[in-house]
Structures are given as structure tokens and as C-alpha cells.
Amino acid sequence: MTSPTPRDDAPLIAADRVVGAAPLPTEKTLKARRNLVIQAGRFVLLNARIMKMVLKGHH
Amino acid sequence: MARVVVLGAGVAGHTAALHLRRKLGRDHDVIVVSPNANWNWIPSNIWVGVGRMSAERVVFPLAPIYGRKGIEHHQAKAIAVRPEGDAEDPRGAVDVVYTDPTRAGEEARLRYDYLVNATGPRLNFGATEGLGPDGGHSWSVCTAGHATQAAAALAEVIEVLRSGRRQTLVVGMGHGTCTCEGAAFEYVFNVDHELRAAGVRELAEVVYLTNEFELGDFGVDGMSFEQQGFRTSSKLWTESLFRERNVRAILGAHVEKVEPGVVHYEQLDGTRHALPFDFAMLLPPFRGADLVAYDRAGAEVTAALFAPSGFMKVDANYAPKGYDDWAAEDWPSTYESPAYPNVFAVGIAFAPPHQISRPRKSPNGTVVAPSPPRTGMPSGVMGKTAALTIVERITKGPQAHTHTASMANMGAACVASAGTGLRTGSAAAMTMFPVVPDYARYPGSGRSLKDTIGEIGLAGHWLKLMLHYLFIYKAKARPGWQFIPE
Structure with missing residues (x-):
């Protein structure tokens, strides 16, 4: 239940100004993020990067 | 012996x-x-x-x-x-x-x-008055038991939203010195995902309340990425995600007190504010x-x-x-x-x-330091x-x-993944190397630009699912567990 305390939106509005200037992904980018073939390739790449990091950090 | x-x-x-x-x-x-x-x-x-x-x-x-x-x-x-x-x-x-x-x-x-x-x-829920599920007024996901309670509270809020009443959901850090911003970041996008799946997202205001000076800091002073021929920052990358998902943010905040339905916080400029909420998941220091x-x-x-x-x-x-x-x-x-x-x-x-x-x-002398x-x-x-x-x-x-x-000299991966299905989930995956920046070795960003990346898509979600099963297998010491890296 919402309390009767009045809302103080100044901090949210300040952050909205910053976030509102960030780039938005295009429809093409959003589709690529869900494309199974593209993402399968990215999955392999992500795993390879993590394995490389793991190997670099072990002594 | x-x-x-x-x-x-x-x-x-x-x-x-x-x-x-x-x-x-x-x-x-x-x-x-x-x-x-x-x-x-x-x-x-x-x-x-x-x-x-x-x-x-x-x-x-x-x-x-x-x-x-x-x-x-x-x-x-x-x-x-x-x-x-x-x-x-x-x-x-x-x-x-x-x-x-x-x-x-x-x-x-x-x-x-x-x-x-x-x-x-x-x-340390005791560091902030009224913080936490045990005698406090906010939820936590730090333990499986806490997470179960949070899920039940979230389900109640979703029911209220289904009845057509607007609700405010706050997710973030319950103190100025908290760590694990990545966990709160992941939780807020899971909440967003659930609200969308329930068809009630437009009635919900989702707020990420953090001690980070800017989005994308994650307690590691942010990261630099190289993407499509540009050097960009985790700040811009994270802000883009917040904009895309319509998650609002409150930055540089130290939570002073949580009352039933209201979180009180101080910001880095010394101003004090109150935010009424219907659901709050705030991590403890x-x-x-x-x-x-x-x-x-x-x-x-x-x-x-x-x-x-x-x-x-x-x-x-x-x-x-x-x-x-x-x-x-x-x-x-x-x-x-x-x-x-x-x-x-x-x-x-x-x-x-x-x-x-x-x-x-x-x-006012309040420390706000992830x-x-x-x-x-x-x-x-x-x-x-x-x-x-x-x-x-x-x-x-x-x-x-x-x-x-x-x-x-050690890397880390942080995968913020929403949803558990193979085709319906999404994730923001980050890797960084090293965790602690080494400006002598990597002038400029302090980290290897080849090994420090940010990526959004299903691939990160699959990675998180894989890690879930792999690490539980390893922790159960099943055959070959020692070959799974830490």
C-alpha cells in the first residue's frame, strides 16, 4: 500500500535527463539480440572470452 | 597428519x-x-x-x-x-x-x-533502520529463503497491477556502502521482465535506487568497451538499457531509513528525499x-x-x-x-x-562508496x-x-539475465579483465579492452543458464568436477 508520504521526484527527474540522452537500439539491433543463429555465434565467442580470462588469471 | x-x-x-x-x-x-x-x-x-x-x-x-x-x-x-x-x-x-x-x-x-x-x-541489515525482511520493511534476495519471500511479495504486487492500480517498485542498495550492484541490476531487469510477461508493465513504475555515482559503475569504477569501432563506456551502455526498458534511476544515494512503504535517502549533494513504494528489494551492506x-x-x-x-x-x-x-x-x-x-x-x-x-x-559527511x-x-x-x-x-x-x-590479474563475468526459457530470456553480459584496474599495465581504462566487453542478447542468457547447471554440478563434486574452472 502506498504511504501518504509525498513523492519527491527531483532525483528521478535528474536521472531521467541523463538516461534520456542515451542511445536507443534500432529494430535491427533488437532483432539481432533475439536471432538464434547470431546469438549462437555470440555464445561461442562469449565462452571463448571467459575461458581466455580464466586461463590468464590462474597461476 | x-x-x-x-x-x-x-x-x-x-x-x-x-x-x-x-x-x-x-x-x-x-x-x-x-x-x-x-x-x-x-x-x-x-x-x-x-x-x-x-x-x-x-x-x-x-x-x-x-x-x-x-x-x-x-x-x-x-x-x-x-x-x-x-x-x-x-x-x-x-x-x-x-x-x-x-x-x-x-x-x-x-x-x-x-x-x-x-x-x-x-x-548487515542493522546498518539501516527498517531494512530487510526480518523485522524490516524491504525484501532481499541474498539467501534462497529471502528470495522466496521476495517472489511472493512481487506476485502480490502483480495481482494489484492486474486490478488496474498503479504500483511503484524499488530495487537497489539499502546503504551507501553496499556492494553487489550487479545483483540489484540483474534483479531490476528480472522484475521488468516479469511485469512485461504479466502484461502490466505500463501500470508499474520501476526504480533502481543505487549508491553508484553513475549507472554502469557496478562498484568497479565502471568499464570501457570497444564496440563497432568506438570506445564507449559501461555508463552509456547501461543508460541505454535503462532507457530502452523504461527503468528510472536514483543515483548516489545512501538509504537512511525504510519505513512501511517509504524509503528515505540522502544523495551526494546532501539533499534528503523520500520515495513511497509498494514493493522494495534493497540489498544490505x-x-x-x-x-x-x-x-x-x-x-x-x-x-x-x-x-x-x-x-x-x-x-x-x-x-x-x-x-x-x-x-x-x-x-x-x-x-x-x-x-x-x-x-x-x-x-x-x-x-x-x-x-x-x-x-x-x-x-553532511555521509559516505557513499560502493x-x-x-x-x-x-x-x-x-x-x-x-x-x-x-x-x-x-x-x-x-x-x-x-x-x-x-x-x-583476474577476470570476472557478470551476467544479468531475465527469464529462464531458452528463447524468451534476455541478458546483459559483461566481462572484465582485470577486476581491479591496473593503470600501469593498461593505460587509460585500467583494463584490457579485448577482454572487457558488454553485450546484450540471448547469448548471455544461455551463458547464465549454462553456468547455473555447470556450477551446481561442480559443487556437487560429480565426476570431472575439477575440470570445470572456478
């Missing part, structure tokens, strides 16, 4: 215990002291916290695994360390109080030749386990072993210096106590020498490193090779 006592059975302690048992012959004892009967894969608590996964899928009992592997398990809480032993025995010892229901409250003194302190964090240390005569020597935060001092450079004066080599690499070389602290239990993210203060993250991958690596050093010393003598793994 040597006795190695491991305090804690989280990622660091459990990893240390399994490697010690694997490498040491059965004539040596490996003893784990843990107040919990179960192991918890904490990263997946996020999915429990939105009702996408049951608590049973992220926890399992430790006793059968330790029984099978020949590890002595005491379900107990460590309360004191006696690194010089006592009048009866010069060997180090740990005082414990049993939490095992069959021995609840019973005290014992366990002797050791080597000690690994992997006690993890004490969830962490403290060390607050162990007390005694010398052989029984005099308290806690300050020799522990920092005031309750975390154990190890081979780091704790000399007071300004944020701009610290260097990557100030970070520990062996996790050995400088006071007692047979004592190690790994995972969250070791005292970090300084913040990675720039600490800031409000004009603490350094040292969970997940780094915790496991530290646990293994300490275990291998102990094995070498037991089998080859005290001058044997000391293994090292500094967070200034």
Missing part, C-alpha cells in the same frame, strides 16, 4: 575444501565448519526472487557430498580464532557453536594446522563475520587479524592513502595472514585494501589458490611454492 579447517561453505570455502580433499591423502583431515546445512548457488537466487525458479533448484544439502568425499562437516558457527592455541595445545584453534539441530548451542574447540577463513559476509581472536594467554588480539569491518587482513597493502595513490599491486595475491602464515582468508572474508569505485562523501565486489568467479579462484598453497606446504614443507591469484 595435518588438519585443515575451512570456515564457511560458500563458493570460496566449498571450492577450497574440495580441492584440499582432492589433493591431500586420507591421512590428512579436511574439516568444514558452516552454520548452514545447505549450499546455495547465490547467482540464481535472482530467478528465485521473481518466482521463475524454486528455492530447491538453487540449494542442496552439503552433508551427503562431504560424506562421500571424506570431508568432516560441522554444522556450526565459528565465533573465535585462537591462532596460537591455548594453554593445553599450541596448535591453532577455532571456537564454534553448533547450529546443527541435534547439537544446537553446544560449543567446541577445533584444532587446526591450517585455517581457511571463507566465512563470507554477515548481511556486508560486514565480516566478526570473529574474535585471542593469543595463547587468552588476551584479545582481534585487531592483529581483522580490520574494523570484521574482514580478515591478508597480504594486501593496508597503508592509508588517497584513492588516486593506490596501485594494482596493493591487492593481495596469496590471501595469507601477515600475522599467522598458516591462516588464509578468501572470498568476501578478506579485507580489501581500498574501494575500486571512487569513494565520495555528501556535504564496496569492492569479490564474489563469484574471484571467490572460487581465491579458494582454490589458498587450497593449493596449503597442499604444497603440507606435502613439501613450509618453504614450498606459494600460489597467487590477485584480483588485479
Whole structure:
């Protein structure tokens, strides 16, 4: 239940100004993020990067 | 015959215990002291916290695994360390109080030749008035039990939204010195995902309340990425995600008090604000386990072993210096106590020498400084490193090779994944190398631009799912577990 305390939106509005200037992904980018073939390739790449990091950090 | 006592059975302690048992012959004892009967894969608590996964899928009992592997398990809480032993025995010892229901409250003194302190964090809800699910007014996902409660509360809010009433959901950090911003970031996008799946997102205001100075800081001072021929920042990358998902933010905040339905906070400019909410999941700050240390005569020597935060001092450079004066080599690499070389602290239990993210203060003197993250991958690596050093010393003598793994030479992955289906989920995945920036080695950003990346898409979601099953398999010490990296 919402309390009767009045809302103080100044901090949210300040952050909205910053976030509102960030780039938005295009429809093409959003589709690529869900494309199974593209993402399968990215999955392999992500795993390879993590394995490389793991190997670099072990002594 | 040597006795190695491991305090804690989280990622660091459990990893240390399994490697010690694997490498040491059965004539040596490996003893784990843990107040919990179960192991918890904490990263997946996020999915429990939105009702996408049951608590049973992220926890399992430790006793059968330790029984099978020949590890002595005491379900107990460590309360004191006696690194010089006592009048009866010069060997180090740990005082414990049993939490095992069959021995609840019973005290014992366990002797050791080597000690690994992997006690993890004490969830310090008491640092903020009204914080937390136990007597407070906010939810948490720090334990599987907390996450289950949070999921039930979220389901109630979704029901209210379905009735057409607007609701405000706040997710974030419950204190100015919290760590694990990545977990709150992941939870807020899981909440967003659930609200969209329920068809009520347009009626909900979702707010991320954080102690970070800017989005994308994650307690590691942010990251630089190279993408499509440009160098960009985790700030811009994260802001883009917030804009796309319509998640609002409150930055540089120290939560002062949580009342029923209202969170009160101070911002870095010294102004104080109140935000009414219908649902709040706010993480607590962490403290060390607050162990007390005694010398052989029984005099308290806690300050020799522990920092005031309750975390154990190890081979780091704790000399007071300004944020701009610290260097990557100030970070520990062996996790050995400088006071007692047979004592190690790994995972969250070791005292970090300084913040990675720039600490800031409000004009009122309130510290707003994200603490350094040292969970997940780094915790496991530290646990293994300490275990291998102990094995070498037991089998080859005290001058044997000391293994090292500094967070200034160690990478980490943070995957914020929403949804649990193979085609319906999404994720923001980040990798960074090293965790602690090394500006001498990587001028500019302090990190390798080849190994520090941010990526959004299904691939990260699959990665998180894979890690869930892989690490639970490893923690259960199933065949070949040792080949799965930490």
C-alpha cells in the first residue's frame, strides 16, 4: 500500500535527463539480440572470452 | 597428519575444501565448519526472487557430498580464532557453536594446522533502520529463503497491477556502502521482465535506487568497451538499457531509513528525499563475520587479524592513502595472514585494501562508496589458490611454492539475465579483465579492452543458464568436477 508520504521526484527527474540522452537500439539491433543463429555465434565467442580470462588469471 | 579447517561453505570455502580433499591423502583431515546445512548457488537466487525458479533448484544439502568425499562437516558457527592455541595445545584453534539441530548451542574447540577463513559476509541489515525482511520493511534476495519471500511479495504486487492500480517498485542498495550492484541490476531487469510477461508493465513504475555515482559503475569504477569501432563506456551502455526498458534511476544515494512503504535517502549533494513504494528489494551492506581472536594467554588480539569491518587482513597493502595513490599491486595475491602464515582468508572474508569505485562523501559527511565486489568467479579462484598453497606446504614443507591469484590479474563475468526459457530470456553480459584496474599495465581504462566487453542478447542468457547447471554440478563434486574452472 502506498504511504501518504509525498513523492519527491527531483532525483528521478535528474536521472531521467541523463538516461534520456542515451542511445536507443534500432529494430535491427533488437532483432539481432533475439536471432538464434547470431546469438549462437555470440555464445561461442562469449565462452571463448571467459575461458581466455580464466586461463590468464590462474597461476 | 595435518588438519585443515575451512570456515564457511560458500563458493570460496566449498571450492577450497574440495580441492584440499582432492589433493591431500586420507591421512590428512579436511574439516568444514558452516552454520548452514545447505549450499546455495547465490547467482540464481535472482530467478528465485521473481518466482521463475524454486528455492530447491538453487540449494542442496552439503552433508551427503562431504560424506562421500571424506570431508568432516560441522554444522556450526565459528565465533573465535585462537591462532596460537591455548594453554593445553599450541596448535591453532577455532571456537564454534553448533547450529546443527541435534547439537544446537553446544560449543567446541577445533584444532587446526591450517585455517581457511571463507566465512563470507554477515548481511548487515542493522546498518539501516527498517531494512530487510526480518523485522524490516524491504525484501532481499541474498539467501534462497529471502528470495522466496521476495517472489511472493512481487506476485502480490502483480495481482494489484492486474486490478488496474498503479504500483511503484524499488530495487537497489539499502546503504551507501553496499556492494553487489550487479545483483540489484540483474534483479531490476528480472522484475521488468516479469511485469512485461504479466502484461502490466505500463501500470508499474520501476526504480533502481543505487549508491553508484553513475549507472554502469557496478562498484568497479565502471568499464570501457570497444564496440563497432568506438570506445564507449559501461555508463552509456547501461543508460541505454535503462532507457530502452523504461527503468528510472536514483543515483548516489545512501538509504537512511525504510519505513512501511517509504524509503528515505540522502544523495551526494546532501539533499534528503523520500520515495513511497509498494514493493522494495534493497540489498544490505556486508560486514565480516566478526570473529574474535585471542593469543595463547587468552588476551584479545582481534585487531592483529581483522580490520574494523570484521574482514580478515591478508597480504594486501593496508597503508592509508588517497584513492588516486593506490596501485594494482596493493591487492593481495596469496590471501595469507601477515600475522599467522598458516591462516588464509578468501572470498568476501578478506579485507580489501581500498574501494575500486571512487569513494565520495555528501556535504553532511555521509559516505557513499560502493564496496569492492569479490564474489563469484574471484571467490572460487581465491579458494582454490589458498587450497593449493596449503597442499604444497603440507606435502613439501613450509618453504614450498606459494600460489597467487590477485584480483588485479583476474577476470570476472557478470551476467544479468531475465527469464529462464531458452528463447524468451534476455541478458546483459559483461566481462572484465582485470577486476581491479591496473593503470600501469593498461593505460587509460585500467583494463584490457579485448577482454572487457558488454553485450546484450540471448547469448548471455544461455551463458547464465549454462553456468547455473555447470556450477551446481561442480559443487556437487560429480565426476570431472575439477575440470570445470572456478
